[in-house]
Amino acid sequence: MEESKLRAFVKRHVPLRRWHIRVLVRRTQMRLLCHWTTLKDLFTPNQSGFDALPSASLRYRVHGKPDRQSFLEVGRQCSQDILKALRKNGRELASFESILDFGCGCGRTLLWFAKETSRPRFHGTDIDGKAIAWCQKKLTLGSFAVNDALPPLRYDAGSFDLLYAVSVFTHLDEERQFQWLEEIKRVVRPGGIVVLTIHGETCWDGLPPEHKALMEGKGFTFFRADFYKGIFPAWYQDAYHTRKYVNENFSRYFKILDYLPQGLNNHQDMVVLQRD
Numbered sequence: 001m002e003e004s005k006l007r008a009f010v011k012r013h014v015p016l017r018r019w020h021i022r023v024l025v026r027r028t029q030m031r032l033l034c035h036w037t038t039l040k041d042l043f044t045p046n047q048s049g050f051d052a053l054p055s056a057s058l059r060y061r062v063h064g065k066p067d068r069q070s071f072l073e074v075g076r077q078c079s080q081d082i083l084k085a086l087r088k089n090g091r092e093l094a095s096f097e098s099i100l101d102f103g104c105g106c107g108r109t110l111l112w113f114a115k116e117t118s119r120p121r122f123h124g125t126d127i128d129g130k131a132i133a134w135c136q137k138k139l140t141l142g143s144f145a146v147n148d149a150l151p152p153l154r155y156d157a158g159s160f161d162l163l164y165a166v167s168v169f170t171h172l173d174e175e176r177q178f179q180w181l182e183e184i185k186r187v188v189r190p191g192g193i194v195v196l197t198i199h200g201e202t203c204w205d206g207l208p209p210e211h212k213a214l215m216e217g218k219g220f221t222f223f224r225a226d227f228y229k230g231i232f233p234a235w236y237q238d239a240y241h242t243r244k245y246v247n248e249n250f251s252r253y254f255k256i257l258d259y260l261p262q263g264l265n266n267h268q269d270m271v272v273l274q275r276d
């Protein structure tokens with residue numbers, strides 16, 4: 001058989017693609033790293049002040065790394081940055097009654113808020129059943145639920161006076177983003193505050209040229225990064241926003257109170273919104 005025919009035959013009949021191999025290698029690396037970290041954790045006392053911490057593999061899913069220290073540091077920084085943004089807009093955490101962490105994962109940020117105050121009722125929701133199962137079992141600080149990939153959430157209209165989503169709108173395509181903005185508007189009561197984070201200008205460095213061009217034109221792009229294949233559902237990718245796009249589009253749902261470039265962990269931009 002000629003080489004070209006052989007190639008075509010293999011391509012048609014052998015379902016293994018290059019990205020399958022990359023995913024397999026990455027998953028194996030991830031598993032080994034998580035096992036190694038779990039072993040290390042066994043011999044390192046937990047001095048975090050938290051009774052329970054999520055497993056290395058749950059940490060990896062929200063954090064891209066399994067190690068305990070950086071998981072704690074980033075969570076603390078995210079919580080501090082949200083507090084700072086709220087204060088800048090005249091609000092303290094304890095002034096809220098009912099707070100939802102949308103896309104809470106295994107509670108990286110929520111853990112730290114519950115340390116600050118016990119006044120508001122804390123809730124967390126995520127599509128990740130394993131992360132939520134851990135939160136339900138181990139975190140007494142709030143109540144947790146799994147949500148579907150598309151709205152609605154399980155909460156009644158106007159359930160929350162603060163909703164925040166750390167690095168969730170960074171993973172939604174445009175259509176899902178609008179559907180979730182609408183749903184967030186439903187579950188937040190009038191006058192309530194919403195804090196979202198996005199991949200703003202400082203995160204665009206690694207984008208391929210065609211996506212950079214989209215940012216200059218439309219101000220939004222959704223990038224199908226190979227990294228997530230085999231770990232997250234296919235719709236979970238990387239989204240990038242310009243400030244102008246946020247102003248034009250998010251303002252269809254909420255009043256924009258503030259925009260903090262690199263406001264989250266000196267990396268993602270933070271948008272503070274208010275429900276009419």
Ligand SMILES: C[S@@+](CC[C@H](N)C(=O)[O-])C[C@H]1O[C@@H](n2cnc3c(N)ncnc32)[C@H](O)[C@@H]1O
Binds near residue numbers: 106109131168236
């Ligand atoms: C980068 S992680 C951040 C997790 C958490 N906010 C934190 O700061 O640790 C993104 C999280 O968003 C969740 N997520 C993505 N899309 C979602 C959706 N439509 N509804 C709920 N959770 C979602 C993922 O499952 C994941 O836990």
